[in-house]
Amino acid sequence: MVTTRLAESTDHDDAVAVWRAANTARGRPPEATRVDRVRAKLGEPDAIVIVAVASGRVRGMLLAEPGRDRDGRGPRVAGLCHISMVFVHPGWQGRGVGRLLLERLRTHVAALGGTRLQVWTGADNDRARRLYRRAGFAPSGRVASLGPTRPIEQFTLDL
Template identity: 85%
Template sequence: MTTRLAKSADHDDAVAVWRAANVARGRPPEAARVDRVRAKLGEPDAIVIVAVASGRVCGMLLAEPGRDLDGRGARVDGLCHISMVFVHPGRQGQGVGRLLLERLRTHVAALGGTRLQVWTGSGNERAQRLYRRAGFAPSGRTALLEPGRTIEQFVIDL
């Protein structure tokens, strides 16, 4: 298995992985959401990384410059925000997510980045385990997305 920065030709495969993972966890995305994700992958400052096994994309990661005010403010020098990490259901538990995060960490550090951050659901034990194993730690910050859905921030200094 290899990881690499995605090319625009990889975006459809990355969206397919994202979609398959969401369907598998009982959250099939609506068409408008699929379109928004596809657009985010194509943004000029997006960092899209894919994992490839046997010639097929089996994992995807989307990151972007971190911003103040929880994404609503100005860019924060050195901060990179991880928007999503998804692995095809048939490849989950095989280290794909860890490889994607390692590639991002190396890439961002080479660009002079100093910190990665990610928000994940308080009840998403699988994602939290992934981030902890990759060296991330809870920042202590939480937020309420919607009634009953709390998210937690994890960070790592590079």
């Protein structure tokens, strides 16, 4: 059985381990500087970190933060929550863990008075795109790029 909960600081190392394992499995092992950056983001005061736990171990993680105008460079947008990452350990993918993480976030943000969730994902990341659609997100029509060969697409969900 998989349960989700808001993470405690003692969960951060396990959350980073899930993130690393998932990135490595898809052929993108992170460099040490990126690992340090993710660890720091998990510890930020306004970070919402949710973990999925099964058999006493963290199997999935989600990081969200207040949404900001101008694609994260501007002031906070009231009611907007930006999902920075959702990762599931490779051995637990396809079991609904990502959906459970998103459901917990949705409930948590709505209880705080949030009105909208947003996320950007790779235009070629079919697994993530299916996850967001199944969770009720819809493409916003916005596309961008993380360089010349990495198009990304925005999905949103009104709460």
